Amino acid sequence: MNTILVNNWLNHMGDYRASRALNERRLTYRMSYVQDMKMNMVGARREQDKLRHAITRAKEQEMIFHAACSKLDSVHRDALNTRYMNNQRGIEPGVISEAIDALTAALQLMEKYGAIQYRVVEGYVIMNFVQQRTA
Numbered sequence: 001m002n003t004i005l006v007n008n009w010l011n012h013m014g015d016y017r018a019s020r021a022l023n024e025r026r027l028t029y030r031m032s033y034v035q036d037m038k039m040n041m042v043g044a045r046r047e048q049d050k051l052r053h054a055i056t057r058a059k060e061q062e063m064i065f066h067a068a069c070s071k072l073d074s075v076h077r078d079a080l081n082t083r084y085m086n087n088q089r090g091i092e093p094g095v096i097s098e099a100i101d102a103l104t105a106a107l108q109l110m111e112k113y114g115a116i117q118y119r120v121v122e123g124y125v126i127m128n129f130v131q132q133r134t135a
Contacts, residue, residue: 001111001118006104009118009125013065013084020058027051057126064116064127068106076102 027048065084069077076099082088083096107127110116118127 001104001108003100003104005118005120005125006100006107008120008123009061009127010080010084010100010103012124013061014087016058016061017085020055020062023051023054023058027055057128060128061126064107064110064129067115068103068110071106071109072099072102075099 062085065080069080072080075095079091079095079099080103083091107116111118114130114132116127117130118125120126
């Protein structure tokens with residue numbers, strides 16, 4: 001994992017949050033619609049499962065972001081939260097650059113210890129937690 005991939009992931013963070021909100025809204029609409037139809041449609045259930053999966057993936061991106069940010073100092077954490085979670089501009093470029101470098105280091109450590117893994121799918125960097133197996 002490098003800074004370019006982390007920048008890509010951060011730039012799509014707003015997309016993950018927006019898609020999660022849209023999918024949650026679609027799911028509530030589908031649930032009420034399908035309950036009226038007595039939930040007998042297999043296609044509707046499959047569509048609900050796809051929406052739930054998309055919501056889970058989007059939530060996981062935010063959880064990884066917050067887990068990595070918790071390892072940073074407060075200045076970097078606040079800068080990243082302000083920029084990427086609250087979608088506000090106006091942060092000094094030097095501060096945000098240092099914060100992204102610190103976040104990259106934190107994510108590299110998480111990857112090294114086997115807590116997360118990432119893959120690039122159609123230009124999007126998608127991270128997920130690794131399920132720990134027990135004996």
